[in-house]
Amino acid sequence: MSGRLGEIESRIAATHQLDAVIAAMRGIAASRSHEAHARLAGIRAAAQTAGAAIGEVLAFAPEGAAAGSAAARDNASGGEVCIVIGTEQGFVGALNDELAGHALRHGGARACRWLLVGSRLASAAASRGLACAWSAPMVAHPEAVPPLAVRMTDAVYARFAGGMHATRVSVVSAQPGESRVRIAQRTLVPFDLTRFRVPPRPQPPLVNVAPARLLSGLVEFYVFVQLCEALMLSFAAENEARVRAMLAARANVQQRLSDLTQHYRALRQEEITSEIVELSTGGQAARRTTN
Known part of the structure; x- marks a missing residue:
């Protein structure tokens, strides 16, 4: 006895x-989620500033820039680059399986090139027969978001520079929610210039760069900021899912x-x-x- x-x-x-151990993991995940939410304000402020600058350039850009963007949207029937952001670590429930399933449903009959972020997501995607063209580990801290966004931007532009016929670039990622994680999808390319407010100006501002080149650089920066936001939201959602699992x-x-x-x-x-x-x-x- x-x-x-x-x-x-x-x-x-x-x-x-x-x-x-479970209590410690829950505390760490809650702290990281809080930190990610705190950094979103800065990312969105950068996006707002870049959007205002794009509107300023459109006020004196060559005519047809916005129309060209609309034509690109109408012609978005070619291949697609789809970025899917998952997790690097476990204890997040079925989050990676949901992301992989959503990506496959979203891809449909399109000729997609999959860019996957997160080792756990890559494993879940491979089990569903989804072959990735590029992959990278998901960040472990919010400070690592901008460098990863740079790598993702380079990977996307490398596909276009390599002669790939793609007319759409989209991002599938997790979004934090009160009761459960949501799966969101946004389109990066074709870039919709009509969403930016064009302020009335009697005279164009003084610039030292050609308007077309300046607009291209601002659009590229705006896409980079959007990727930063998607990564930060995904990082927050991952840790919120981990809190619920714990x-x-x-x-x-x-x-x-x-x-x-x-x-x-x-x-x-x-x-x-x-x-x-x-x-x-x-x-x-x-x-x-x-x-």
Whole structure:
């Protein structure tokens, strides 16, 4: 009996350690999610500034720039580059499977080139028969988002420079939500210039770069900022999913701990009862011997 009690005591101690690890992982994930949300304001401010600059350039850009963008949208029937942002680490539930499934449904009959971010996503995609043309690890800290966005931008433009006939570039990523993670999709190319407000100006501003070249650079920067936002939102969603997974895991551990404690008390009570019975039987035997 004492051996069984010792075994249960060891299991209770191990369960307490597991509970501490889960609590620590939940705390780290919550902290990283909070940090990611705090950095979104700066990213969106940069996008707003770049958008205002694009509107300023459109005010004196050669006529037909916006019309060319609309024509590109109407002609978006060729191949596609699809960026899917997943996770590098586990404990996020079925997030990567949902991302891979959404990407496959989104691809449909298009000739897609898949650019995957996150080792866990790459594994989930491979299990569904989705072959990637490029992949990179997902960031572990918000500070690593801009360098990864640069690599993603370079990978996209490398496809166009390599002669690939693609008329659309889209991003599939996770979005944080109150109760569960959502899957979102946005189109980067063709770039919609008509969404930017063109301010009325009696005279164009003084610039040292040709308007077409300046507009191209601003568009490229705006796409980079959009990738930064998608990565940061995905990073926040990943950690929020991990928080929910850790909460569920802790509930299971707490239930397991309660069951072990109840089992330990029952065995301990059984052991005490057996000792009392043995003492009582021994006392009766001693009295009979004396008589």
